[in-house]
Amino acid sequence: xxxxxxxxxxxxxxxxxxxxxxxxxxxxxxxxxxxxxxxxxxxxxxxxxxxxxxxxxxxxxxxxxxxxxxxxxxxxxxxxxxxxxxxxxxxxxxxxxxxxxxxxxxxxxxxxxxxxxxxxxxxxxxxxxxxxxxxxxxxxxxxxxxxxxxxxxxxxxxxxxxxxxxxxxxxxxxxxxxxxxxxxxxxxxxxxxxxxxxxxxxxxxxxxxxxxxxxxxxxxxxxxxxxxxxxxxxxxxxxxxxxxxxxxxxxxxxxxxxxxxxxxxxxxxxxxxxxxxxxxxxxxxxxxxxxxxxxxxxxxxxxxxxxxxxxxxxxxxxxxxxxxxxxxxxxxxxxxxxxxxxxxxxxxxxxxxxxxxxxxxxxxxxxxxxxxxxxxxxxxxxxxxxxxxxxxxxxxxxxxxxxxxxxxxxxxxxxxxxxxxxxxxxxxxxxxxxxxxxxxxxxxxxxxxxxxxxxxxxxxxxxxxxxxxxxxxxxxxxxxxxxxx
Amino acid sequence: xxxxxxxxxxxxxxxxxxxxxxxxxxxxxxxxxxxxxxxxxxxxxxxxxxxxxxxxxxxxxxxxxxxxxxxxxxxxxxxxxxxxxxxxxxxxxxxxxxxxxxxxxxxxxxxxxxxxxxxxxxxxxxxxxxxxxxxxxxxxxxxxxxxxxxxxxxxxxxxxxxxxxxxxxxxxxxxxxxxxxxxxxxxxxxxxxxxxxxxxxxxxxxxxxxxxxxxxxxxxxxxxxxxxxxxxxxxxxxxxxxxxxxxxxxxxxxxxxxxxxxxxxxxxxxxxxxxxxxxxxxxxxxxxxxxxxxxxxxxxxxxxxxxxxxxxxxxxxxxxxxxxxxxxxxxxxxxxxxxxxxxxxxxxxxxxxxxxxxxxxxxxxxxxxxxxxxxxxxxxxxxxxxxxxxxxxxxxxxxxxxxxxxxxxxxxxxxxxxxxxxxxxxxxxxxxxxxxxxxxxxxxxxxxxxxxxxxxxxxx
Numbered sequence: 001x002x003x004x005x006x007x008x009x010x011x012x013x014x015x016x017x018x019x020x021x022x023x024x025x026x027x028x029x030x031x032x033x034x035x036x037x038x039x040x041x042x043x044x045x046x047x048x049x050x051x052x053x054x055x056x057x058x059x060x061x062x063x064x065x066x067x068x069x070x071x072x073x074x075x076x077x078x079x080x081x082x083x084x085x086x087x088x089x090x091x092x093x094x095x096x097x098x099x100x101x102x103x104x105x106x107x108x109x110x111x112x113x114x115x116x117x118x119x120x121x122x123x124x125x126x127x128x129x130x131x132x133x134x135x136x137x138x139x140x141x142x143x144x145x146x147x148x149x150x151x152x153x154x155x156x157x158x159x160x161x162x163x164x165x166x167x168x169x170x171x172x173x174x175x176x177x178x179x180x181x182x183x184x185x186x187x188x189x190x191x192x193x194x195x196x197x198x199x200x201x202x203x204x205x206x207x208x209x210x211x212x213x214x215x216x217x218x219x220x221x222x223x224x225x226x227x228x229x230x231x232x233x234x235x236x237x238x239x240x241x242x243x244x245x246x247x248x249x250x251x252x253x254x255x256x257x258x259x260x261x262x263x264x265x266x267x268x269x270x271x272x273x274x275x276x277x278x279x280x281x282x283x284x285x286x287x288x289x290x291x292x293x294x295x296x297x298x299x300x301x302x303x304x305x306x307x308x309x310x311x312x313x314x315x316x317x318x319x320x321x322x323x324x325x326x327x328x329x330x331x332x333x334x335x336x337x338x339x340x341x342x343x344x345x346x347x348x349x350x351x352x353x354x355x356x357x358x359x360x361x362x363x364x365x366x367x368x369x370x371x372x373x374x375x376x377x378x379x380x381x382x383x384x385x386x387x388x389x390x391x392x393x394x395x396x397x398x399x400x401x402x403x404x405x406x407x408x409x410x411x412x413x414x415x416x417x418x419x420x421x422x423x424x425x426x427x428x429x430x431x432x433x434x435x436x437x438x439x440x441x442x443x444x445x446x447x448x449x450x451x452x453x454x455x456x457x458x459x460x461x462x463x464x465x466x467x468x469x470x471x472x473x474x475x476x477x478x479x480x481x482x483x484x485x
Numbered sequence: 486x487x488x489x490x491x492x493x494x495x496x497x498x499x500x501x502x503x504x505x506x507x508x509x510x511x512x513x514x515x516x517x518x519x520x521x522x523x524x525x526x527x528x529x530x531x532x533x534x535x536x537x538x539x540x541x542x543x544x545x546x547x548x549x550x551x552x553x554x555x556x557x558x559x560x561x562x563x564x565x566x567x568x569x570x571x572x573x574x575x576x577x578x579x580x581x582x583x584x585x586x587x588x589x590x591x592x593x594x595x596x597x598x599x600x601x602x603x604x605x606x607x608x609x610x611x612x613x614x615x616x617x618x619x620x621x622x623x624x625x626x627x628x629x630x631x632x633x634x635x636x637x638x639x640x641x642x643x644x645x646x647x648x649x650x651x652x653x654x655x656x657x658x659x660x661x662x663x664x665x666x667x668x669x670x671x672x673x674x675x676x677x678x679x680x681x682x683x684x685x686x687x688x689x690x691x692x693x694x695x696x697x698x699x700x701x702x703x704x705x706x707x708x709x710x711x712x713x714x715x716x717x718x719x720x721x722x723x724x725x726x727x728x729x730x731x732x733x734x735x736x737x738x739x740x741x742x743x744x745x746x747x748x749x750x751x752x753x754x755x756x757x758x759x760x761x762x763x764x765x766x767x768x769x770x771x772x773x774x775x776x777x778x779x780x781x782x783x784x785x786x787x788x789x790x791x792x793x794x795x796x797x798x799x800x801x802x803x804x805x806x807x808x809x810x811x812x813x814x815x816x817x818x819x820x821x822x823x824x825x826x827x828x829x830x831x832x833x834x835x836x837x838x839x840x841x842x843x844x845x846x847x848x849x850x851x852x853x854x855x856x857x858x859x860x861x862x863x864x865x866x867x868x869x870x871x872x873x874x875x876x877x878x879x880x881x882x883x884x885x886x887x888x889x890x891x892x893x894x895x896x897x898x899x900x901x902x903x904x905x906x907x908x909x910x911x912x913x914x915x916x917x918x919x920x921x922x923x924x925x926x927x928x929x930x931x932x933x934x935x936x937x938x939x940x941x942x943x944x945x
Contacts, residue, residue: 033825035736035825036736038576038578038580039575039576039578039823040823040824040825041550041823041824041825042548042549042550042571042572042575042823043550043552043571043823044549044550044551044552044564044567044568044571045537045539045551045552045553046551046552046553046554046555046564047535047537047553048554048555049554051533059527059530060527060528060529060530061530061608062529062530062531062532063531063532063533064531064532064533064534064535065533065534065535066534066535066536066554066555067534079532080532082608083518083530083531083608084530085608086520086527086530086607086609086611086612087520087527087528087530087608088527089527089612089613089616090522090525090526090527090612090615090616090619091526091527092524092525092526093526119574120570120571120574121574124575141736141737141738142736142737142738144825178736178737178738180737180742180870183870183871184870185737185738185740185742185869185870187869263524264523264524264628264630264664265523265524265528265529266523266630267523267630267662267664267669268521268523268631268632268660268661268662268671269922271862271879274944355533355535356531356533357529357531393867394865394866394867394875395865396863396864396865396875396876396877396898397863397877398862398863398877398879398943398945399862399863399877399879399880400943400944400945402943402944402945403877403896403898403942403943403944405875405898405900405941407865407867407875425868427867429940429941431943431944460519460521460529460632460634460660461517461531461634483900483940484867484868484875484900484940
């Protein structure tokens with residue numbers, strides 16, 4: 001593969017590029033789903049190709065092709081240079097990228113059990129067993145379960161001399177129960193919405209998720225929601241579980257800190273950010289108990305944003321984003337680092353596949369757990385009145401990432417330090433910085449989970465990529481509840 | 486680009502290497518390019534070529550699919566084996582139908598959807614388009630961001646019963662955001678033929694919105710008469726069409742559960758699905774190769790018909806909810822099998838009588854106080870059965886007072902039932918091909934809607 005990549009680099013430089021990198025990706029995916037007692041989908045896919053990114057005449061060009069023959073690779077590299085030269089016709093300044101010492105490295109994500117070696121028959125049977133548990137609950141009208149595997153093998157080489165080979169496995173699984181009754185459709189998901197839990201590791205994840213053990217409870221909750229109370233309206237204390245908090249972090253911290261958004265590069269599609277560069281180290285983003293990091297290093301855990309090097313060849317890093325409530329960092333690239341006075345990218349450029357350009361993407365954007373021991377039971381018992389919400393159902397935020405509204409699948413009243421009645425259709429809304437400044441407690445490490453969000457969309461053409469979000473249940477004061485209905 | 490003959494040959498090679506009773510091959514491919522600009526500069530500029538050969542095998546009431554982007558014999562054999570292995574470990578599914586039989590093409594001619602004019606838009610030509618857009622921005626003291634993209638794609642389906650269908654199409658797209666200090670404007674359009682896109686006119690329209698919405702005022706949220714441009718209509722109504730799939734009703738996850746045949750919207754709402762419509766795009770066959778038939782989904786506000794894949798139609802006929810499903814027949818709207826979603830109408834066309842149409846200017850002049858909305862953003866479903874959606878306005882929100890647009894406004898959050906919204910439409914324009922970011926392209930009108938529910942205001 002290195003020879004093919006080198007051919008692309010040599011061609012690009014010969015054609016006039018001043019910088020070039022090439023990524024060859026060999027990707028394999030498997031998706032198994034069941035629905036109401038049957039296999040819903042059984043799908044394997046593989047994709048192999050090369051993407052060549054160049055700078056010529058001070059502007060970017062990128063071309064990708066699925067054919068790794070000598071002729072096709074040379075043509076793709078030449079096309080990338082031609083495109084860059086066309087880009088240069090509409091530019092306001094010369095492109096410059098932060099220097100980076102070229103790395104030579106090999107790295108693999110942790111994988112005790114290669115998921116592609118596991119028995120498909122047993123995997124289907126596991127999903128069908130979950131399905132039976134869900135459907136054993138009277139009132140469950142639809143049961144869905146899924147199992148997803150990915151093997152992503154990437155070679156990155158650059159004209160600066162980088163030579164990096166990384167292999168990542170991703171495993172994910174989850175299920176949902178729906179119940180239609182009267183004029184309501186209720187839904188419960190486990191262990192998270194949007195397909196469950198995903199991590200960059202092997203099949204060993206599946207055994208830890210306790211999927212079958214929770215299925216009947218999830219089915220029962222879906223049905224019980226019909227009889228539950230409607231949510232209260234007004235401002236009150238809200239406790240969020242770690243799955244919902246993971247998405248809250250994603251939308252109201254992770255996206256606003258993307259430096260390309262901040263600089264207007266996503267203005268036409270994903271939007272911009274309220275976090276203009278003057279706010280760096282000059283904004284109380286959150287209360288002092290809030291500490292958020294962008295951490296792609298393997299030490300943080302096997303999240304969907306864990307790697308050794310990003311897709312520009314920059315080593316994985318841990319960047320403090322919110323430190324004791326103060327805004328302290330963006331996620332950046334070699335092109336954007338200088339705009340905040342940095343001489344080096346903090347390594348967050350990632351592409352969906354071989355045929356897409358790397359963009360600044362969230363790595364693992366995580367809320368750190370509280371340092372003082374606090375269990376979930378402690379958190380609830382120290383809350384006089386409020387509402388505890390679990391598992392995302394809907395999410396929406398404006399294009400500068402100020403105003404958000406989230407709905408959850410289920411909630412419980414908190415009264416006198418105890419969980420009380422079940423509540424359906426809960427929602428809350430707010431303004432990002434006001435919300436994070438209202439957080440006054442977060443559980444400690446034992447309650448912390450590194451969740452995977454597999455479906456983050458960004459860019460044109462749109463790229464869907466996985467991000468990681470560590471969180472423990474946390475409490476927020478004086479939050480607007482019930483604005484959705 | 487793979488030709489029809491090459492696609493047929495790929496199918497034959499794949500079928501030859503399979504031991505399954507039946508084989509179906511979907512072949513997709515595209516040559517795509519997208520020039521992206523921001524801050525008046527081209528900052529990303531990409532092109533890619535890829536093909537996917539997706540092979541479905543079926544034997545003994547079991548089926549599975551595997552795909553590859555390589556077309557050499559070894560890759561095809563490996564992919565066939567992969568699909569066969571996945572199919573073999575499954576339990577037989579009594580509802581699985583044999584592959585589609587070849588059928589004559591439906592009546593009516595498909596409009597031309599592949600244009601050399603679009604293919605000819607190379608990187609230099611796209612840069613010229615962007616330069617013109619940037620010129621408009623600079624003349625207006627604005628900065629601009631957006632895309633100019635082209636694609637040339639093929640889609641084919643072949644199966645061991647002799648079915649062979651092939652479609653080639655081009656698409657050109659321009660999307661423009663104009664940004665001022667505290668306001669913005671947006672326009673987007675696409676077409677199979679790039680000649681239908683006027684980049685400068687789109688840029689001027691977006692620039693006007695940015696200028697006119699400068700220094701936005703904050704107005705209290707509440708129920709307002711709104712005028713929604715076609716893109717705003719498209720993005721919000723797009724959230725209901727997956728519910729028109731028969732499987733969605735069979736699974737009881739649709740807002741149309743027990744509502745087919747009932748008056749759900751205002752009498753002025755009539756919606757068709759019609760892949761042959763001159764403003765539509767896409768292939769005239771579905772994921773099983775069945776010809777797409779025109780279907781009237783909503784007639785004068787009454788839910789008239791669902792759409793059905795072949796398998797869904799057969800299952801629905803035997804289902805306890807069949808009495809609530811309207812006319813049941815395969816309509817040619819299925820997704821490739823196996824899948825969990827079934828089918829959906831993807832060629833939406835709103836109909837209204839020419840005599841009843843109002844221009845946007847007429848809608849504005851007849852509004853004493855209201856809100857004009859360019860586009861909606863980040864729309865999500867809050868409540869599935871009453872179809873309550875939330876989302877934001879974006880890139881050009883204006884106050885209407887005494888029949889005139891008077892100033893720009895800070896953006897609102899809405900929480901609105903789609904059912905209620907389509908029951909409160911006071912006026913519609915001529916339907917046009919519109920683009921958004923939340924839904925697929927449709928032929929939709931602008932709408933004037935009373936009592937649209939804004940619940941919050943954001944900070945810009």
